[in-house]
Amino acid sequence: MKYPVFTFILVFTVFFGCKKSNRFTVKTDDIDINIQFIRFDKELGKEDTTATAAKVDTFQNKYPRFFNLYSSQIIKTGVPTGKNFEKYLNRYLTDTVYYQVYDTVEHKFSSTQKQDLIIRNGFKRYNYFFPERAIPDIYYMISGFNESVVVAKDILAISLEDYLGVNHPFYQWLSLYEYVRINMYPEKIPTDALWGWLKSEFPYRAEQQTLLNKMIYEGKIMFVLEQLLPDEPQNRILSYSEPQLKWCETNEKAMWSYIIEYKHLFSKEPLVINKYTDPAPFTQFFGNESSPRAGSYIGYKIVSAFMKNNKEVTLKQLLDINDGADILGKSGYKP
Known part of the structure; x- marks a missing residue:
């Protein structure tokens, strides 16, 4: 089997990406949206970490839909009206690991003001381009290292413990792979939040399940995200490290040639499609030193x-x- 020639160059410089076309420039100061940022993690854990009946009633009245979602589907303590709910929630809140995580998140994210501003401006642009679409409220939470971003109707929830820094001891304790940890840092929150919302609002609906259609779908989400967050570095938009982005830029032509030569472009094989587009340490077709999701x-x-x-x-x-x-x-694509 013939293999393409790939160049492995690690250049540790900052990539800011190209300036966006003027047709996608939006003056966010002129746009007013109704969006709330709720530190649910602080509210649930403040004063005491026990779940009394009064406390449960407070959250049911204040955040009825999110509290039900959080309890039943995220931390899986059951529905708030269920039998023994307080007992199960107390077990979660009084766990020693929860104490450690809560204290760490409280220290690391004493404020989310920077993230809030970027997310707000991103949703202002989203409102400009998609005025018929709803704007969610943003809930910051501790999910027990479950999903980093959870989306429901009018709700976008973000697990702060998943953004403590790529080398945080929690992640080493959990034995998370490096390719997973590479995007677990505070500045990644806005891009992940908007990416999750776009994926939910515009799910994958291809006429045929082919590699090309999956590639184009992922590319569309990335391109739109880039317009919503034009000041974010390109590698962050694409969920790459800087060296990973550089590798893709250097090897773009070789990758495209390989896809065409081996007739993968219109492949309907799930295994082939997944190897090109799913999160992984590298893209298997291109060797261990390649970037993932090529x-x-x-x-x-x-x-x-x-x-x-x-x-x-x-x-x-x-x-x-x-x-x-x-x-x-x-x-007219010609790498």
């Missing part, structure tokens, strides 16, 4: 070329196109 990166580059060459297409129209071949054919 197919998603190529999808992002195709979508970027498509939007550059089709300036009449809006972000909403882009997300409504479910045929990846249509986007590729009109993109």
Whole structure:
């Protein structure tokens, strides 16, 4: 089997990405949205960590939908109206690990003001481009190292304990792989939050399950996220480290040639599709030193070329196109 030539260069410089097209520039000062940022982690753990009937009633009245979601689906202590709910919630709140996590989060995130501002401006741009779509309230929480971002109707919840820093002792204690930890730092919260919301609002609906369609879908989400958060570094938008992004940039042509040569582009094999687009330490087709999700990166580059060459297409129209071949054919993509 022939293999393409890939270059492994680690350059430790900061990549800010290209300035976005003027047609996607939005003056956020002129946009007013109704969005709340709720430190649910602090409210649940303040004063005492016991779940009394009065405390449960308070949360049921104040945050009825989120408290039910948090209890039943995130920390799995049951529904607030269920039998023995206080007992199960107390068991969670009085666990020694919860104490440690709560204290650590309280110290690390005494304020989320920086994250709040970036998220708010991102949703202002979202409101500009998608005025018919709802804006969620943002809940910060401690989930017991479950999902980093949870999305429900009008709710976007973020687990702060998942953003303590890539080398935090908690993550080493949990034996998390490096490719997982690489995005677990405070500055990653806004991009993950908006990424989660976009994925929920615009789920994957391809006409056919092919590698190309999955690549293009991932690329569309990345491209839209880039417009919503134009001041974020490109590697953060794409969920790469700086060296990983550099590797993709250096090897883009070789990766594309490989995909075409081995006829993977229209493959319907789930294993092939997953190897190109799922989180992993590397992209298996390209060797152990490659960057992960190389197919998603190529999808992002195709979508970027498509939007550059089709300036009449809006972000909403882009997300409504479910045929990846249509986007590729009109993109003029040539790495």
